[in-house]
Amino acid sequence: MAKSKKQLREHFAAKEAAQATNDQLDTCNDAYTSGAFQYLRFVVHLLSAAQFSYGIYYHYYRVHWPSDLVDEEEGLKTRWGGKFKYLTFLDVILQAFYHTVALLNDIFGDNTVTLHSKSKLRLIRDYVFATFAFPVAHNVCISFWVIYAWDRELIFPTALDAIFPSWLNHVVHTNVALLAILDLFTCFRRYPGLAGIVGNLTFMLLYIIWLHIVRYFSGLWVYPLLEVLPFPFRYLMLAALVGFNLVCYFLGEYANKIVWAPELKLLQQQKIKQG
Template sequence: MAKSKKQVREFQAAKEAAEATVARLVTCNDAYTSGAFKYLRFLLHLLAAAQFSYGIYYHYFRVHWPKDLVEEDEVAELKARWGGKFKYLTFLDVILQAIYHTLALLNDLFGDNTVTAEPKSKLRSLRDYIFAAFAFPVAHNVCLSFWVVYMWDRELIFPSALDAIFPSWLNHVVHTNVALMAIMDLFTCFRRYPSRLAGLAGNFSFILLYIIWLHIVRYFSGEWVYPILEVLPLPLRYLFLALLVGFNLACYLLGEYANTVIWGPEFKLLKQQKSKQG
């Protein structure tokens, strides 16, 4: 049966709309994967990976507590007790950021950054999951919780005795730049977040394991890693830890929402392409 003129017009209109969507995606990817945007993304990951790697080196090998300090209230945060520097979420986070940005840099060199419905490489899939479940939420948890407690009473989280041995630039690398770099990465890397269940499961597992680690350190060293846990009564201590978990999950949802808003036009194009192909 021959098609009516109306059906022909509808078919032609649908075909032209599909071609227009593909053309917009091609234009989008040309801008995103080449030229200034490509080099900006590469430079961001290169500088971040170098900065956090050097921060780890300096923190671990160059920052040492003065042996002549004898006052227990000043020394408590300075002593290299059981667990070493790996007991601090800040130190673990800067390692996490160095791993993420190195992985992102490798993806820039050998992987794929196109705006597409599904990642074309396992490297990119791994990059996206680590960012979503760990790098973005933990960076913001560390940054915001540190500076809030610092402004309330810095002795509870970063005693003034540390100023003599912990340089200001390193303080900002591990407590400020981790979040700033994650935000910049959010604007320069197109990504699809994992399913909410998979993302939150990874996020929750990370922070829960860290809280278990805090208790292990407390058991063997006799002291809590953070002075604030020493001064809080038992109910408030575990309320504080529960809030830490909840805040980390909230940071995950914040990253997911921000990613959806920032890359909304691209997601819309991909949705249109999928509907027209279907």
């Protein structure tokens, strides 16, 4: 009889603990999915989608290379993919796609703190952000500004200042990273683990292959820096590009764990209590 009472007490204690965890999650979701937080997330995605979409339009249709660069650059910039050969341009397309999906999820999907979301928009949003949007944005931003500070002629010649507006330069090289960080603080997500790592590496390896296709058919490397580097250092740089993109993935995962630590802990407790 004493054993039975003990088991009963343990059962009620476990039930109360599970209910307390659920109550805490409900409190989180009340704050997270309504009020100021909800509007902030919506505005971030709306303005980001609009900004990057306009940046793509302006970059593609309004930016034309100066005549004094035509001999060196014209074939590189018009054949075999045009501007689609640049990681910067591909990244701004990626950011526009991500924030559009995130905006649609804000309207039609689900933003609750939960173990398993039923919203396909939410699943796409979280995977694209973790695997591509966050790491590629930071790869582009950090790589560009580091090389720019070292020798800007290797990545953004002075002659481009006349036709490439400063605001567009920051949209494609700075805002991509800043808005990804802001999104990290406004959107709860669980990282995809191995699937995200594989996707991240696959994206960058495909881009490296694309660079070689362009080199084969145009006779020129996409980036002037690759032209001046000796053979071993060129491939060391390309390997570093892939590796740094993966580092940015793990940086995003680590930051996500810090920002959303209380919510992730509650979900882990809920998972354990549900068996």
